[in-house]
Amino acid sequence: MIRPQSETDPQCTFETMYVAVMDNIFLLVLVTLLSVVQNVFFALKVEKECTGQQPKHNSAAFERLSCANRNCMDTYPTFLAVLWCAGICLSQAPAAFAGIIYLVVRQKYFVGYLGQTCQSTPGFLFGKRILFFLSLMCVVGIINHLMLTYGGSDYKEYIQTITKAASTLLLLP
Amino acid sequence: MIRPQSETDPQCTFETMYVAVMDNIFLLVLVTLLSVVQNVFFALKVEKECTGQQPKHNSAAFERLSCANRNCMDTYPTFLAVLWCAGICLSQAPAAFAGIIYLVVRQKYFVGYLGQTCQSTPGFLFGKRILFFLSLMCVVGIINHLMLTYGGSDYKEYIQTITKAASTLLLLP
């Protein structure tokens, strides 16, 4: 959150503010765009399965893909919400990193889905650890904000360093 | 929207702006986090029902829970969108209050769901009144913004007071 702009350009207009805001969200926007591309990829997979195949074994495969897609879509707003809240409340780099790992996990989930009608092997709710990490980031960010407002002490620098280190733990399988 | 910061600290850097922005959204972030926890709770319930039970009466109960979960998830992005728009356009405290009531209604809906294949007793779309209230807040906020821009008059203080009073009406059953 340390802005070079505020040092070189101490007077503050809407333009400099806008640049500072963009600096703090453009990684989140990139991750959001990637997730949108993935969503479209999933939807096209389902559509192709639905229209293109011979009607014999169509139904089961379509059912599977549709179910995987629905599970992914059901958790998508939740993911977006915690991603953006964590990025805004605390720090965008670890949040975006966790977001990218979530997208990788989701890709694996979709591809590896073996699918009976109720979601068998890979679990109904994937990426719990990542969602938990992002939620924790939000909570820490809010607690820090409240401490700053009512107590006057700001540990944001330390917290951001710890968060960056902790986000690499998400790489553990 | 009256910031103590802007009085005690008249020069404006990115830091003070960031604190001011956080002041105006942290309740919304908290409600969003609560809703995420609730989403995860719903998903775990469905997953438990899906895997844990004996296969006899599994199907009907799973169908019910899955249907309730889907209805909740279908309206979730709508809820998040109006919650944040209302909180940003007008005032965060009544928006967050309405959001918490929405979460309580959703919990009741999920627990009390009796569920045939099409959504019987508690209605397909719950919390209409709360969504309507939040939408109204957005509209009022935008109208006030346009009046401020083109007419020069700012009734925000009055509107916020009225909104806070009106939000208690949501407690009526």
Add this chain to the structure above:
Amino acid sequence: MIRPQSETDPQCTFETMYVAVMDNIFLLVLVTLLSVVQNVFFALKVEKECTGQQPKHNSAAFERLSCANRNCMDTYPTFLAVLWCAGICLSQAPAAFAGIIYLVVRQKYFVGYLGQTCQSTPGFLFGKRILFFLSLMCVVGIINHLMLTYGGSDYKEYIQTITKAASTLLLLP
């Protein structure tokens, strides 16, 4: 992004910043509200079909409407995400315009849905062109931001003019 406020009122408080931010998002909020109204309209249609009709041909029609509604809801978070990212990263007017066209396309999709169990005529994923346009706006906005940060050149004015012109191309059938 040129603010009259910053010329008439060069010192910058939270109030003027708030007005400037509202100036840059109120069209997005309006489109979001419209989409929420449409969502509620869809949900009420499904609910009416579910409860009101005679039980004979109820099931097929309900299945169709429910499927159309689910397809609309599945892409809704994706739409909201690219709409807001495009509006914030680049320019709100073309983004809001594209958003309104998307809502029209969605209305046509919902009404014209003929629906077998897998989504027949109007396609599973509608409005691809609009989502692509909005994603492109995000990418262009981020590239421009990076060029501004690392290269010092700002083409935002030109890009916004081009975007406004390009957004009219979405009107082509």
